[in-house]
Amino acid sequence: MQNANIKCGLTEKLLGVYEDTTEVQAYVWYENNYVHDEYQHAHQRYQLTYVEQGYQYLHVDNCIYLVPQYHVAWIPSGQQHATTSTAKDINLKVLLYRDVPKDEFYERVHIFPAPTVLREMLQYASKWNRMVGNEEEKEQFLQAILVSLKSFCDENQSLQLPVPVDHRLVPVCAYINEHFTSNLDLDELALRSTMSVRNLQRLFKQETGITLQKYLQVFRILKSIELLDTGELTLSEIAYKIGYKSLVAFRNSYFDIMKVYPKVKK
Incomplete structure (x- = not known):
């Protein structure tokens, strides 16, 4: 039997199939030169990925999205996706959410540049890196990022x-x-x-x-x-x-x- 791998706080039971073993609403996962899965996979958490350095290609359905430096990608829960990159160095900040507001915005893929205020918020949120426990300030701060995303989104369809x-x-x-x-x-x-x-x-x-x-x-x-x-x-x-x-x-x-x-x- 294949051993389970822990990736971004999620347990990969089978190749490309993740199990969420935490009850917390949201948490941050940050690694330097993190290599994301290049094969198709999905998980039952909504994912916000900020490309702090380098770039990524996000493969979803019949589209390849470019996520350049200082851009964010929003991936709905359960959405099959894969990422590739040939960047020399790539640093990502990932936020994972269990629940989101009832709005069609959160059920679609979005790629957009992170405005200065969002970049500063993501930098501040990194102090809770890999902390999957309940902590009041963390919960409230990450929720503030979540509900503000729609306002921050200035999508570039050309990407x-x-x-x-x-x-x-x-x-x-x-x-x-x-x-x-x-x-x-x-x-x-x-x-x-x-x-x-x-x-x-x-x-x-x-x-x-x-x-x-x-x-x-x-x-x-x-x-x-x-x-x-x-x-x-x-x-x-x-x-x-x-x-x-x-x-x-x-x-x-x-x-x-x-x-x-x-x-x-x-």
């Missing part, structure tokens, strides 16, 4: 890369992912999808909610964040490496997705 279900679009995405440094070759993509260019564009927008050009843009920016994290290249080098012809074009495209201009990690 998600949709994964189409239609089998004809799978080779299209695979080709773009492999040749993202080149401009879109619509004729080549249509050939791989066994559709006309017009039908391909229509179906792709219908399946993913974005255009082929937007998909390429998002994919390039995701790659640029990986390169920025290494701190080994200049902005100009990154721009050309991911397919942009100029630094200005890259900076504008990055701002369009991230709402801030890119900076090289120091």
